[in-house]
Amino acid sequence: MSSSATHRPKNGKSRVPKRSNGHSANGSAPIKHTRPSWFTYFAQKTAQLAGRPSTFILATGIIVVWGITGPLFGYSDTWQLVINTGTTIVTFLMVFLIQHTQNRDSLAFQVKLDELIIKLHGAGNELAGAEDLCDEDLEALHETYRQRATQAHETLEKRRSSR
Numbered sequence: 001m002s003s004s005a006t007h008r009p010k011n012g013k014s015r016v017p018k019r020s021n022g023h024s025a026n027g028s029a030p031i032k033h034t035r036p037s038w039f040t041y042f043a044q045k046t047a048q049l050a051g052r053p054s055t056f057i058l059a060t061g062i063i064v065v066w067g068i069t070g071p072l073f074g075y076s077d078t079w080q081l082v083i084n085t086g087t088t089i090v091t092f093l094m095v096f097l098i099q100h101t102q103n104r105d106s107l108a109f110q111v112k113l114d115e116l117i118i119k120l121h122g123a124g125n126e127l128a129g130a131e132d133l134c135d136e137d138l139e140a141l142h143e144t145y146r147q148r149a150t151q152a153h154e155t156l157e158k159r160r161s162s163r
Contacts, residue, residue: 031137032140033133033134034134034137036135037134040104040135042097043101047097047098047101050094050097062086063083066083104131104138107138107142108130108131108133110142111138111145112130114149115145117149118145118149118152
């Protein structure tokens with residue numbers, strides 16, 4: 001692989017420039033781009049769909065239709081149970097999907113912040129797509145930057161103490 005070669009994930013977007021030694025241009029270990037787990041993929045797609053205006057309009061339409069049918073069913077216990085059960089199930093499942101997506105986004109954001117702090121002079125864009133990494137790769141990247149931050153802190157402390 002030449003020094004200008006770039007690792008390309010399945011979506012075709014270039015993320016981490018590679019050097020001939022297999023390491024990224026910033027000197028860190030190469031980022032593996034393995035396919036996300038089925039749950040991660042499902043959670044991300046569901047969160048994207050749930051956040052669309054059309055999804056909100058659909059949900060509002062369901063509530064309106066349910067409300068209009070109230071007189072048809074005499075506002076019975078069964079009529080009320082239908083909406084209560086439906087909304088409870090959707091809410092229960094969405095809590096877990098949204099939490100998973102938010103955890104991943106938070107970790108990716110933290111890794112990006114670490115990159116900016118470490119490279120204070122002209123931060124690179126190698127991590128621009130970190131939120132698209134699978135969980136294992138994101139955790140490994142987080143650990144790499146945690147170690148680099150510790151090293152940077154130790155180096156700074158040595159410089160300060162030698163003055």
